[in-house]
Amino acid sequence: MACKGIVFLSAIFSITLFSATTTNAENIVSLRGPTAIEAPSTPTEITRYQTEAPPIQRGFVQQPPLIPHSIKGYVINLRSNKCLTCHSWTNAKTSGATKISLTHFKNRDGVELADVSPRRYFCVQCHVPQKNVPVLIANEFTPVEALR
Numbered sequence: 001m002a003c004k005g006i007v008f009l010s011a012i013f014s015i016t017l018f019s020a021t022t023t024n025a026e027n028i029v030s031l032r033g034p035t036a037i038e039a040p041s042t043p044t045e046i047t048r049y050q051t052e053a054p055p056i057q058r059g060f061v062q063q064p065p066l067i068p069h070s071i072k073g074y075v076i077n078l079r080s081n082k083c084l085t086c087h088s089w090t091n092a093k094t095s096g097a098t099k100i101s102l103t104h105f106k107n108r109d110g111v112e113l114a115d116v117s118p119r120r121y122f123c124v125q126c127h128v129p130q131k132n133v134p135v136l137i138a139n140e141f142t143p144v145e146a147l148r
Contacts (some may be wrong), residue, residue: 031136047131055098056130060143065098066130076122083123084116 030037049069050056056066074082084100085091092099104120105113 047133049129050132053132059139059141064126067127068130071124071129076124081116081121081123088116 028037032041035041051069053068056068058065071082076082086095086097087100089099091097100116100120102112104116107113107117108119
C-alpha cells in the first residue's frame, strides 16, 4: 500500500515539475532580440582586441584590470604562467606591458614574498579579456559615493 502511495506522489511531482518547466520556457526572452531561441543566429562580427589603446577604464574601486589582448592558448598551470612572460617585474619594462601589482607578492597574512603569491598566480581568476563590443545589457552599477 505504501509503495502505491510513493508511486502516485512521484507521478504527481513529475507532472508538476514538467508543466512548470514548459510554462517558463515560453516566457524566456533572448539577448538576441526577436530571434527565437531555437532558431540559428547570425554569426557575430569578428572584433579585435584594442592592444594599442589606453587601458580599459575600471567600473569600480579595486576592480582587477581587464586584459586588452587575447589569451587563447596561454598556459597557466602549476609549472607555467604565460602572463608572467610579459607582466613580471623583470620583463615588464622590456615588453612594454603593465607590471603586476605589489599586492600579488603578499601572502594571506600580508607578508611580502620574493615571487608571486600562489593565491595570485592564476591570473584569470580575477582578470578577464575584454574587447570593445556593443553592449548587450546596460550596466546600471553605481559605486558608493564615498568611493568615487
